[in-house]
Amino acid sequence: MEIYSDSAATTAIDPEVIETMLPFLTTNFGNPSSSHWAGRKVREAIDQSRKKIAKLLNVTPEEIFFVSGATEGNNLALSESIREYGLNHAITSKIEHKAVLEPLLRHEREGDIEISYVKLDKKGNVDLEHLERLLDANPQSLISLMHGNNEIGNLTDIQVISRLAKKYNAVFHTDTTQTIGKVQLNLSEFPVDFLVGSAHKFHGPKGVGFIFINMRHKLKPRILGGGQENGQRGGTENVIGIVGLAKALEIAYRDFDLIKEKTSALKRRFISEIENSGIENVGYNGESRSETKSLGSIVNVSFPCLQSGSLVSKLDQFGIAVSGGSACSNLGNGGSHVIRAINNEADKENVRFSFSKFNTAEEVEHIVQTIVNIYNADSIPIEPNVLHQSFTWIH
Known part of the structure; x- marks a missing residue:
């Protein structure tokens, strides 16, 4: 008897998602950058997927960008915001995913930033008073704290953190890989700067995710060539993954x-x-x-x-x-x-x-x-x- 109890690592694709993806493996195979009917049909599918995700998160479609997954999204948000805004101090925790810790540590080794680690209690909860003290001593910091921990499941109050970020003019990035589709997020309620998610964590396909970039920001692309994703990420879009991502998130909210x-x-x-x-x-x-x-x-x-x-x-x-x-x-x-x-x-x-x-x-x-x-x-x-x-x- 085989039992899969590791859905925090990845999930099985929902049959409805597979059904939605199939036409883009067969008849709808055009390049979305092509100007003819085959390309326009696929471009429309990408646009509709972007609108669907934006509506579920209560943001604008122009703030949603498709990437290969949360790891790419995290790297983009952290590295490019450090470079774009000349940030020299970052606040994170020692229980973040390595897709957050490793980029930050690299920037620290290269002399770009200094990292402060917010205190955690014995159960891994963020000490919000210590976070505010760090922000008071280091305004205009980059904050990177995940919403739901991938190993112990702890939920962090990102609404409170977003208010602290605004108070101290900090940039707030949150990795919501474990919570997208499991917690209903309404991003109009709190001013997050960057937020990422991966489809395969909520019964979508692997190899595709998204990053929310608040309209206040404009980051330089890390992948150049072609000008796709409104210039944010070059390269032909993963159409099959994108339509699967949008459908999977739709099902997660519906059910x-x-x-x-x-x-x-x-x-x-x-x-x-x-x-x-x-x-x-x-x-x-x-x-x-x-x-x-x-x-x-x-x-x-x-x-x-x-x-x-x-x-x-x-x-x-x-x-x-x-x-x-x-x-x-x-x-x-x-x-x-x-x-x-x-x-x-x-x-x-x-x-x-x-x-x-x-x-x-x-x-x-x-x-x-x-x-x-x-x-x-x-x-x-x-x-x-x-x-x-x-x-x-x-x-």
Whole structure:
């Protein structure tokens, strides 16, 4: 039995999205930059996709630009705003995605900026008072803080941060890769400068995303040639991906309440099953146990280390896909930078389970039962062939 519980990494494409994309793999194959009927038909599809996304986010179509994904969008926003506005100070946190941290660290190494890291509490929440002190000491800073953390699910109050950014004349960039499609964002309610998302996180195709650039800004393009995307990004557009992105976001907003209710119920059930499983010394990283302070689709659990290897690897052997940032000394990989920043507890294996609308309660029960069986087997020295026999029922 194969179970996919790693939707924070990527999601299955929704069948409706595939249906929307298919014509652009067959009959609607024109180059959108061509002036003839075949090109105009495809150009119209791109324009309609841009308008659809803008309407859902309550911004203007001129503020939405298509890119290859959030990583490109993050790099564009950070690097080009530093260059365009001569920014010399950036504020971020130590639990941001590497697509944010690595560009900022490169600029620091090159002498362009100095980085300040906002304080986090033991659960990874941003200390907003410390953020304001940093802004007071360093006005006109670049702020880059994500909306929802990809490992622990923590939600950050970007509305409050946007108001602080405005007060101190700062530039505010937020990575919403994990929250687009899972949280209904109305960008008319708060003045974000740059915001990014990737389609494959909300049941769209891989290799396409978008960046919102507030109309107050005009960044220089990082990819030159052709003048596409109103001069912001050269190169023939990924038409198939763009129409899939727009459709996926449309579905996410259309079915928002149903999807949120289902994934939250799966998360609650998983936590309940784990806490009644009999496995001792289980904890939760960040706010991932909370229904209000973290995403309803992510739970990051710290398990006692197995004697016989990695829990993530063992689950994979039984067809269960999850992600891990293990800190167990016997695994020797040091763990994830997010967990290290908020949790000094060694001898725990940290595993992220992330659910989507395609998961079921039966799958949740099967995952927990498999974990229980793995721990039961690990507590007794068993020959490998006997261990295999004891788990044959799972396959």
